[in-house]
Amino acid sequence: METQTNNPNPNPNGNSITGSWPVWPTVDGSLGLSEDESVKYARRFYRFGFAMLPWLWAVNCFYFWPVLRHSRSFPRIRPYVVGSAVGFAIFTALLSSWAFAFAIGGERLFGPVWDQLVMYKLADKLDLSGWS
Numbered sequence: 001m002e003t004q005t006n007n008p009n010p011n012p013n014g015n016s017i018t019g020s021w022p023v024w025p026t027v028d029g030s031l032g033l034s035e036d037e038s039v040k041y042a043r044r045f046y047r048f049g050f051a052m053l054p055w056l057w058a059v060n061c062f063y064f065w066p067v068l069r070h071s072r073s074f075p076r077i078r079p080y081v082v083g084s085a086v087g088f089a090i091f092t093a094l095l096s097s098w099a100f101a102f103a104i105g106g107e108r109l110f111g112p113v114w115d116q117l118v119m120y121k122l123a124d125k126l127d128l129s130g131w132s
Contacts, residue, residue: 025074027065035074038064042080049087057088 026032033041045060064081067074107114 025067025077026063035076038074039076039080042067042077042084046080046084046087049084054088054091057084057091060084061088 024030024032025035025038032038042060042064045056045063049055049057049060060081061068061084064077067077067081068085071078101109102117110117
């Protein structure tokens with residue numbers, strides 16, 4: 001006797017989470033990249049983020065949002081997208097703390113070194129501001 005299995009998943013890679021609805025790796029759905037191309041792009045965005053281009057990590061998270069949302073889908077792409085999310089979160093925390101240190105702390109935080117750090121005083125010193 002032959003046993004037939006009814007697989008409601010039309011996706012041959014087994015990446016469907018919601019039963020018969022396919023889950024695409026990119027936000028543009030069926031118009032986007034194939035899974036193999038998606039792995040290449042996710043890997044590139046992740047690696048170039050370390051080359052002082054952390055905004056690519058944000059792009060990676062946005063473009064591959066379905067991979068971030070569904071934890072069991074696309075296991076080949078997910079490490080790059082999760083790594084990009086962690087990297088972008090760390091970058092944002094560092095950039096925000098740096099910006100707040102200058103914006104809120106100012107001269108009280110840095111003391112006499114503040115005059116050498118701020119650009120507007122440097123521009124006045126070099127007579128570049130034109131506000132004489």
